[in-house]
Amino acid sequence: MRKIRMGMIGGGRGAFIGAVHRMAAALDGQIELVCGAFSSNPKKSKLSGKDFFLPADRVYGSYEEMIKKEKTLPVTERMDFVAIVTPNHVHFPPAKMALENGFHVICDKPATFNLKEAKALQKIVKKTGLVFALTHNYTGYPMVKQAKAMIAKGKLGKIRKIVVEYPQGWLSTRLEASDQKQAAWRTDPKKSGAAGAMGDIGTHAENLAEYITGLKITHLCADLHTFVKGRRLDDDGSVLLKFDNDARGVLMASQISAGEENNLRIRVYGEKGGLDWSQMEPNTLTARWLDKPVQLLRTGSAGIYPESSNATRIPAGHPEGYLEAFATIYLNFAQSVRAYQAGKKPKKQFSDFPTIEDGVRGMQFIEKVVASGKSKSKWTKF
Amino acid sequence: MRKIRMGMIGGGRGAFIGAVHRMAAALDGQIELVCGAFSSNPKKSKLSGKDFFLPADRVYGSYEEMIKKEKTLPVTERMDFVAIVTPNHVHFPPAKMALENGFHVICDKPATFNLKEAKALQKIVKKTGLVFALTHNYTGYPMVKQAKAMIAKGKLGKIRKIVVEYPQGWLSTRLEASDQKQAAWRTDPKKSGAAGAMGDIGTHAENLAEYITGLKITHLCADLHTFVKGRRLDDDGSVLLKFDNDARGVLMASQISAGEENNLRIRVYGEKGGLDWSQMEPNTLTARWLDKPVQLLRTGSAGIYPESSNATRIPAGHPEGYLEAFATIYLNFAQSVRAYQAGKKPKKQFSDFPTIEDGVRGMQFIEKVVASGKSKSKWTKF
Amino acid sequence: MRKIRMGMIGGGRGAFIGAVHRMAAALDGQIELVCGAFSSNPKKSKLSGKDFFLPADRVYGSYEEMIKKEKTLPVTERMDFVAIVTPNHVHFPPAKMALENGFHVICDKPATFNLKEAKALQKIVKKTGLVFALTHNYTGYPMVKQAKAMIAKGKLGKIRKIVVEYPQGWLSTRLEASDQKQAAWRTDPKKSGAAGAMGDIGTHAENLAEYITGLKITHLCADLHTFVKGRRLDDDGSVLLKFDNDARGVLMASQISAGEENNLRIRVYGEKGGLDWSQMEPNTLTARWLDKPVQLLRTGSAGIYPESSNATRIPAGHPEGYLEAFATIYLNFAQSVRAYQAGKKPKKQFSDFPTIEDGVRGMQFIEKVVASGKSKSKWTKF
């Protein structure tokens, strides 16, 4: 037995999400970073490789080079998978190339630049049979898994109402006009895709709602808006939803909610009770009931299902956060790669991570929500 | 100087909102209950009058009788105003009669049974020049007044986004099929009007949003739904909003959000910061800012404007609640009646209570939101 | 049936606690203010009487005058009880005189100036058989009553640990050097008594701990301190406690905890679980358990005992606050007076208010805690 070997695409010096992926991959001691193409700028890639203590010959000038060269290395040495942490328009090409060269893939969300790419990628994943994970990291939180399990077991009865919201405030001003790299590509339609806030964080909200409830959105009615002058993509939007069991919902995603940090929250109401979870205090799941007192379900504490406690590392009261939830996606992905290599199916708990199906669904959401935003009709079919 | 004298219409034994009005009227020692027509059942009215220690000859069998008889009493004795606390379909007739006979009126919300009545009432109020207050009681909270003052002073910059929500869970089952009086009339289109949840609590949300921001809704897009089988009016709804400064918003009102008590909450985001207020912890107003730490503004504490602290009775940290906010409506109404009697204008702080204009607006909201709920077009003009 | 008639001693213009008593007495419509000696300054007393719309001949220049004159009025007119809302050194004399002249008494806490007076008052109450209530108002909160009921029913098992704390910050500076009336008498040993913070708010903490748990303090070990230079009484103290079932505890009272408003909180831990209640969010009682999820018990909501819900006026989610809790003491007192007048015992729920026994205990606490503060021995017997 050995650690699973990761090659990273993107995520060099100064990148936010690259560092997150590295920490998440490292946390559980199952994965080691062995190589990378950390930047489209080869010099910057080299310097970044040094930061991570990689040997110079495993730091590449481009992902194409990396995939080609790694493939020539002995199986005992070469990377097992690539982690793609580039802007959206550079997801599909390296994912395709990696898969077609036999490497598993873990990729940041949204899956691709547009729906067409996502569907193409779905076919490639299917054809190759390799492991593909999408880092909709919020599904890695133990209390999100608890909520999902409770609903699946029928604790709330039939689901009636879902409210999912994701307010941020960091794009309240025209940050992209300064040199802020994160803002720049996210507000550039050529790099981000058809949607701004709806693509960047709305897809997280959509994914979380469907993950937790097991329901699918069937219709939506969107009002997208750009508040900051000169911005080219939506920075705020609100969407009415219908689900496939006739539940109703509201989804909000905003990057101009001044003063908000990263306040993803979901509430689900059924016939018998309601659940309420907030990402910024992720270790508490509030359960409200028709006929008994409110409960605070706590990570790793009494009354928690295995689906949730399996995703917990330390005793109750020792808060786990964003990186731990992210790491759970990596852990499950790595164990699935390990199972694949052993010619086995992964254990059920390890197959719990977002896949290309979630990715296709997310790209459909972007396409539909943008279409609805422009439509004069109330409902757009999903 | 003497106490202002109140006659009550409705609110006999077992009524919820009648008791609230009596406590609110009593709290500040400015008003005394002198007579009442507490029930359409004269026997029940009499018994209720005893509960309130009224002399038998001031307890009437009907509001018509009360208004007529009281008018014949000497000015030094007769009631100054009526408080109308009946179901919605019995708001307009007594309000009209009271005003036309020279009595001021304070009335529970929504103003009337339908928009037509509201407009008629508006004319009568105007013609008589008497004082008319509508108990949109949530505007009486000190931290709501603080929010309004901060926005009016431009502390948030231009307003961009408003999210107002009012989830309750008490109608998650078909309570009206049992003998529950509160549920029965609220779900009966002949007593409640065209809307269920949207009329009962959606109007509070609409009023609160417009009161705090000073903005007006111009367009709405509603999805109304009835979840409980056999119910005749909406029990849940979500509405996209546009405001007259081009701000966007979401309004949710629900009585099937299982486990929720009375969780009215409003968030307002401007260019510089955001405000967040929840009725269930009403003494804290959270202010978030683009460039400085989150603040918790607290009733009666440092940094509070006079518009807010004027509506506070006790030192910070001694929580004031629902009845105190309600009482502030009564207090301001009573002081306005006192000013009227003295032939003066009330002090500015005392003129801060909801009027028939709010009432007309609320009835318009009900009409429009019901129309939008049935429409296939996205936007309905307000 | 008629309202119970109140005469007030103290509480004129500008007084904080007098206004609180008047609002609390008015809220439930059972009591009317009929007379008062609102100030030791007769002019100020007269002006205050006007504020409350009292006839001039029922506004007195001194409590002695009031008690004497009222006694001469016909039973159908004269006051039933006095409410004493003066500084501590003027509690005993009017209480004694009122009782000895046949008037029931409700008195602000602490009961008297010193323990000797408290014991003397206890004898008078006993001898006269009249109703005496002490406004340890925090025992009026529904969730405090819920906690008491849960412990009495054994839900927590044997009680092991009690932590009660009462931090305020308003005396962080030498406020008494300015013209602040509230600060002036509370820090004056001739008006306040032997203790400062421990007398003013420490007694509330002591009373709350014993009320909720049904236990009695047997030993204490105090560290009292005066932080503000020139102040003559303690402004901060911490006390270790032993209880009569061998439970241990900590009591803190502080008026120099800068930035704190009125943050009374109590936690009680037993063998099976723990309870946690904070005055500043009084409608939630947190119950933690060894083997099941945390519960949030809410005023008037599912799972609440009658001992608690009897003390609630409005539905769950409509917050009741400080004045309502205070009013519950008044309501129970008034109903007990009514029962006395009818020659009956009050209903059990109405006999739930603090009495002279609580008063004696509070004065003992002050005496013992001051003694312990000066002692070099660890434990002082209560």
Place this chain on the structure above:
Amino acid sequence: MRKIRMGMIGGGRGAFIGAVHRMAAALDGQIELVCGAFSSNPKKSKLSGKDFFLPADRVYGSYEEMIKKEKTLPVTERMDFVAIVTPNHVHFPPAKMALENGFHVICDKPATFNLKEAKALQKIVKKTGLVFALTHNYTGYPMVKQAKAMIAKGKLGKIRKIVVEYPQGWLSTRLEASDQKQAAWRTDPKKSGAAGAMGDIGTHAENLAEYITGLKITHLCADLHTFVKGRRLDDDGSVLLKFDNDARGVLMASQISAGEENNLRIRVYGEKGGLDWSQMEPNTLTARWLDKPVQLLRTGSAGIYPESSNATRIPAGHPEGYLEAFATIYLNFAQSVRAYQAGKKPKKQFSDFPTIEDGVRGMQFIEKVVASGKSKSKWTKF
């Protein structure tokens, strides 16, 4: 440049704190685990080594063997430091041996089994000049560092009152009678030392209070108690404190506070304001002020000092937890080892971790608090 190499002592299969140390060491990509003596049982040590993908020849049967063998390896290969994660009675011997053989040491708290050992260890650290860190991990939280910086900069004025509390409930029953390993050694005086709860978590509280305020405890007055029958060490205690600037304080540590998870909390009040921090929601530091609104200072957000933001990995609103705080101790330790190897002083931010001085102080605390618990005098000198 290369990763710093760690050898672990203790922490094999089933150990709680060993896994924590491994995750904390791995998170930032600066440290790699290269060898270990994971158990006093050589077989178990071997199996554990496999779990961590270590080569068999770097997994040792005892720490003595490990230190001896590693010393013989070339400098380019051998471990740089040992991490000691054994029960308290096995801290001193391996720490001594490691230091005397030229290896840096990071050690779990409390430092040693008793004060004598701690002082001996202090001398060895001094003599060898090697880097020694003690994992009082709670000092690694960004908001703890923010609190420390604010106090050091005088934002609160002179400190007056400190309340630090650490309630847990997991030892409410006699868990050590079952096979629970964590409970067994912690309640065994031969393994844990002179104190139970006071040693295990009281020392964290003591360390946190002194770290944040920069003050030193000078006197204490303790009440220690054992609630669970048959238990051999204290499971609950409360302590009055005096500090070297004449501030007063209270320290509570309890493992029988039923239902509490790991609720470490500290409040510090100065002349101008107060700070409030809770480990279970570690990313918020509440600052209360005499004369302005309450502030919620948030990890990585506006208004945070570099001393704090340096210890943050991801943007505000992405919660960091227990493992991240723990990792910050490891990161600073590793960078200090790196500086040592380069013959330099570490950067200021990297020298912020608990040392043997904290360890000696913690052992003194245990000795004094146990002595005070047995004393009849109020104050025991620290």
